[in-house]
Amino acid sequence: xxxxxxxxxxxxxxxxxxxxxxxxxxxxxxxxxxxxxxxxxxxxxxxxxxxxxxxxxxxxxxxxxxxxxxxxxxxxxxxxxxxxxxxxxxxxxxxxxxxxxxxxxxxxxxxxxxxxxxxxxxxxxxxxxxxxxxxxxxxxxxxxxxxxxxxxxxxxxxxxxxxxxxxxxxxxxxxxxxxxxxxxxxxxxxxxxxxxxxxxxxxxxxxxxxxxxxxxxxxxxxxxxxxxxxxxxxxxxxxxxxxxxxxxxxxxxxxxxxxxx
Amino acid sequence: xxxxxxxxxxxxxxxxxxxxxxxxxxxxxxxxxxxxxxxxxxxxxxxxxxxxxxxxxxxxxxxxxxxxxxxxxxxxxxxxxxxxxxxxxxxxxxxxxxxxxxxxxxxxxxxxxxxxxxxxxxxxxxxxxxxxxxxxxxxxxxxxxxxxxxxxxxxxxxxxxxxxxxxxxxxxxxxxxxxxxxxxxxxxxxxxxxxxxxxxxxxxxxxxxxxxxxxxxxxxxxxxxxxxxxxxxxxxxxxxxxxxxxxxxxxxxxxxxxxxxxxxxxxxxxxxxxxxxxxxxxxxxxxxxxxxxxxxxxxxxxxxxxxxxxxxxxxxxxxxxxxxxxxxxxxxxxxxxxxxxx
Amino acid sequence: xxxxxxxxxxxxxxxxxxxxxxxxxxxxxxxxxxxxxxxxxxxxxxxxxxxxxxxxxxxxxxxxxxxxxxxxxxxxxxxxxxxxxxxxxxxxxxxxxxxxxxxxxxxxxxxxxxxxxxxxxxxxxxxxxxxxxxxxxxxxxxxxxxxxxxxxxxxxxxxxxxxxxxxxxxxxxxxxxxxxxxxxxxxxxxxxxxxxxxxxxxxxxxxxxxxxxxxxxxxxxxxxxxxxxxxxxxxxxxxxxxxxxxxxxxxxxxxxxxxxxxxxxxxxxxxxxxxxxxxxxxxxxxxxxxxxxxxxxxxxxxxxxxx
Numbered sequence: 077x078x079x080x081x082x083x084x085x086x087x088x089x090x091x092x093x094x095x096x097x098x099x100x101x102x103x104x105x106x107x108x109x110x111x112x113x114x115x116x117x118x119x120x121x122x123x124x125x126x127x128x129x130x131x132x133x134x135x136x137x138x139x140x141x142x143x144x145x146x147x148x149x150x151x152x153x154x155x156x157x158x159x160x161x162x163x164x165x166x167x168x169x170x171x172x173x174x175x176x177x178x179x180x181x182x183x184x185x186x187x188x189x190x191x192x193x194x195x196x197x198x199x200x201x202x203x204x205x206x207x208x209x210x211x212x213x214x215x216x217x218x219x220x221x222x223x224x225x226x227x228x229x230x231x232x233x234x235x236x237x238x239x240x241x242x243x244x245x246x247x248x249x250x251x252x253x254x255x256x257x258x259x260x261x262x263x264x265x266x267x268x269x270x271x272x273x274x275x276x277x278x279x280x281x282x283x284x285x286x287x288x289x290x291x292x293x294x295x296x297x298x299x300x301x302x303x304x305x306x307x308x309x310x311x312x313x314x315x316x317x318x319x320x321x322x323x324x325x326x327x328x329x330x331x332x333x334x335x336x337x
Numbered sequence: 338x339x340x341x342x343x344x345x346x347x348x349x350x351x352x353x354x355x356x357x358x359x360x361x362x363x364x365x366x367x368x369x370x371x372x373x374x375x376x377x378x379x380x381x382x383x384x385x386x387x388x389x390x391x392x393x394x395x396x397x398x399x400x401x402x403x404x405x406x407x408x409x410x411x412x413x414x415x416x417x418x419x420x421x422x423x424x425x426x427x428x429x430x431x432x433x434x435x436x437x438x439x440x441x442x443x444x445x446x447x448x449x450x451x452x453x454x455x456x457x458x459x460x461x462x463x464x465x466x467x468x469x470x471x472x473x474x475x476x477x478x479x480x481x482x483x484x485x486x487x488x489x490x491x492x493x494x495x496x497x498x499x500x501x502x503x504x505x506x507x508x509x510x511x512x513x514x515x516x517x518x519x520x521x522x523x524x525x526x527x528x529x530x531x532x533x534x535x536x537x538x539x540x541x542x543x544x545x546x547x548x549x550x551x552x553x554x555x556x557x558x559x560x561x562x563x564x565x566x567x568x569x570x571x572x573x574x575x576x577x578x579x580x581x582x583x584x585x586x587x588x589x590x591x592x593x594x595x596x597x598x599x600x601x602x603x604x605x606x607x608x609x610x611x612x613x614x615x616x617x618x619x620x621x622x623x624x625x626x627x628x629x630x631x632x633x634x635x636x637x638x639x640x641x642x643x644x645x646x647x648x649x650x651x652x653x654x655x656x657x658x659x660x661x662x663x664x665x666x667x668x669x670x671x672x673x674x675x676x677x678x679x
Numbered sequence: 680x681x682x683x684x685x686x687x688x689x690x691x692x693x694x695x696x697x698x699x700x701x702x703x704x705x706x707x708x709x710x711x712x713x714x715x716x717x718x719x720x721x722x723x724x725x726x727x728x729x730x731x732x733x734x735x736x737x738x739x740x741x742x743x744x745x746x747x748x749x750x751x752x753x754x755x756x757x758x759x760x761x762x763x764x765x766x767x768x769x770x771x772x773x774x775x776x777x778x779x780x781x782x783x784x785x786x787x788x789x790x791x792x793x794x795x796x797x798x799x800x801x802x803x804x805x806x807x808x809x810x811x812x813x814x815x816x817x818x819x820x821x822x823x824x825x826x827x828x829x830x831x832x833x834x835x836x837x838x839x840x841x842x843x844x845x846x847x848x849x850x851x852x853x854x855x856x857x858x859x860x861x862x863x864x865x866x867x868x869x870x871x872x873x874x875x876x877x878x879x880x881x882x883x884x885x886x887x888x889x890x891x892x893x894x895x896x897x898x899x900x901x902x903x904x905x906x907x908x909x910x911x912x913x914x915x916x917x918x919x920x921x922x923x924x925x926x927x928x929x930x931x932x933x934x935x936x937x938x939x940x941x942x943x944x945x946x947x948x949x950x951x952x953x954x955x956x957x958x959x960x961x962x963x964x965x966x967x968x969x970x971x972x973x974x975x976x977x978x979x980x981x982x983x984x985x986x
Contacts, residue, residue, distance in 0.1 A: 637803050
């Protein structure tokens with residue numbers, strides 16, 4: 077069953093057309109990629125889907141329900157989580173607290189309970205902490221749980237950010253360039269991690285990535301966009317052969333490898 | 338429960354203070370200073386919630402204080418005293434003893450509602466533009482009161498000492514002192530519980546990265562409303578107490594100058610440090626009082642000292658830390674759980 | 680009749696707005712370069728008025744000579760005041776702000792320090808000179824004109840024309856000179872500019888000189904128009920000028936002028952139409968509504984956050 081259906085999604089920034097007539101469907105449990113040259117509008121698509129921007133036209137259905145017009149935290153509460161291109165952890169909260177706070181929508185208590193420390197409060201806090209600890213153990217970051225994120229190396233920060241997204245118990249996890257700025261060793265670990273997360277948590281993963289090794293090793297299917305418009309869709313091997321994709325990445329002239337090999 | 342040691346200790350100190358005041362060991366002057374300390378603790382910790390924990394820059398705290406001060410005072414005069422403005426008391430003057438905390442709370446609620454004037458624009462505005470909005474709200478409140486002739490306008494409003502006196506006639510205790518102690522204690526406890534809960538940490542997340550907070554499930558608008566209303570509501574309670582300590586208020590008391598004083602306490606103590614705010618409220622109140630004999634020079638020397646202090650400790654006395662971070666022993670002593678189960 | 684009243688108020692508003700605009704300039708330029716709300720700036724305006732008072736008294740009293748016509752005295756006073764007052768502004772920057780900046784303190788701590796500097800200036804003045812008000816000597820003999828029922832004086836005209844001239848001058852400085860361009864560059868990108876070999880400290884000092892001398896100019900003009908000085912005269916005007924700067928879009932020179940004049944208009948016209956006690960209430964309510972609708976002021980641009 078389709079978990080995410082995007083139809084005729086269009087978005088303008090002033091006069092600039094960032095996304096145009098995008099249609100796509102993500103099936104439950106899928107590992108989908110979204111690729112395209114720099115400035116193609118990939119992150120904008122993520123921002124539209126997660127409710128940060130309201131699309132100029134078109135519709136986004138998540139688990140059968142339209143989410144256009146919802147505020148981001150409401151979209152999140154429906155079971156969608158994401159990471160950011162530039163890591164956006166909360167740097168004055170510990171790693172552990174980062175994982176706890178991202179379960180804000182699951183708290184089920186408010187100001188009065190937090191001050192009066194009622195049973196509801198303690199039960200809820202226990203649940204939140206348990207989830208956070210589970211994720212911490214699953215990702216193997218217990219050692220760093222009480223550190224501030226800004227003191228961790230880049231690769232670990234990425235891991236924490238993915239952990240924070242997992243704490244939301246999402247049905248759909250959106251990763252925005254998870255391999256950006258990683259060294260080769262970290263990239264290998266990341267590839268394993270993403271596959272393992274999908275199997276362990278049985279969720280759908282949709283990722284934006286430039287790093288071809290990640291894309292080719294992780295994604296089962298991918299969509300390519302350029303100037304906000306779809307130019308191709310298919311399996312990694314199909315995409316590798318696609319002429320329009322090669323043109324988009326390398327320019328209008330004859331592809332380079334056509335001369336050599 | 339070792340965790341309750343600070344609360345117990347504070348309660349004992351308060352009882353001691355009240356007993357000493359009753360026995361006239363603490364003279365009226367000392368009592369007033371103690372009350373100012375208490376009120377300043379409420380003001381600085383509550384402003385720290387917005388300026389420190391949430392990272393906004395509110396410069397109009399005195400406006401909310403004024404709202405609380407006037408609501409509580411007017412209610413009390415109306416209900417419990419025979420005044421030229423409102424005529425005979427609505428209720429028996431002795432009932433003030435029981436109902437005083439309620440009127441105090443009413444002042445807090447009124448101030449919290451005034452806090453919405455800042456909270457709602459804060460959905461779209463951040464930083465320095467929001468600072469101007471708080472400044473404007475401060476002026477609007479002050480100017481509105483000046484234009485309400487029923488409650489004295491610019492001349493001010495008085496008679497609150499009658500309320501306290503009628504409370505004393507029933508049971509002869511220093512009631513204002515008692516309510517200042519209770520309110521200051523409760524304020525610190527409420528704020529501490531709030532910011533240490535996962536719910537309250539949402540506002541720290543909001544400060545660090547508002548976009549990430551919103552996308553990662555924190556209802557940022559609601560958190561802003563909660564923080565602004567809590568902060569201004571507590572300022573309102575401080576205002577109510579302030580009015581009854583002085584027995585007389587006028588709009589000129591609640592100007593930007595007063596807001597500045599509170600701002601200084603927050604930043605001197607350290608943004609996002611409750612214990613810092615408490616310490617600096619106590620310290621600054623005492624210093625300002627000690628320098629009173631210097632008259633005009635007081636307001637030259639105190640700012641100079643503050644500038645020097647800032648040069649040596651550019652993040653305030655406590656920085657982002659709490660007392661328990663500076664003295665880890667304290668944490669053990671209080672039996673605070675380590676944050677992770679091992 | 681209606682038109683005359685309107686024109687009269689318009690003229691008053693232009694003069695009143697001129698003071699706000701000149702002071703708002705200092706806020707806006709320092710903010711553009713340092714992201715610092717320099718709350719001592721209102722008191723720099725006060726310092727300017729007092730410095731002018733002493734220079735003028737000196738020139739007219741002890742050292743008065745027939746070779747110095749009053750107009751020349753006025754010119755000397757203006758220039759000397761601007762120089763001395765910029766000295767005060769720069770000194771505050773060097774002594775109080777720069778060390779904090781070097782230590783990487785949060786900018787809000789610098790703001791608090793600025794508030795403290797303002798207090799020191801106000802109360803230092805009070806302590807040194809006493810609480811008595813001072814009468815500013817009259818250097819320019821006031822001449823009143825009446826054209827079509829609208830009254831105005833040569834001083835009023837001078838204030839308005841000077842402000843317009845300053846606007847043109849500053850816009851030119853910022854757009855055409857190297858230092859001016861460096862100022863704009865810094866407000867665009869705080870990280871890259873020092874790396875490009877631009878001497879940031881020089882730019883900062885230049886900014887403070889410009890801002891403080893404009894506040895000094897406002898001080899002289901204000902004292903000429905309303906010749907009574909007191910130590911707290913800068914506090915309220917300063918806050919309002921800051922509001923004007925934000926109203927116009929802080930960091931923008933034309934914003935300071937637009938905001939200053941706008942605030943002047945609001946205040947004068949509210950006072951003309953309603954009881955004067957309602958002036959602050961209505962003026963600030965308008966401000967609140969305006970900023971709620973357009974949070975970045977008239978010329979301010981909200982910077983899109985990239986995620």
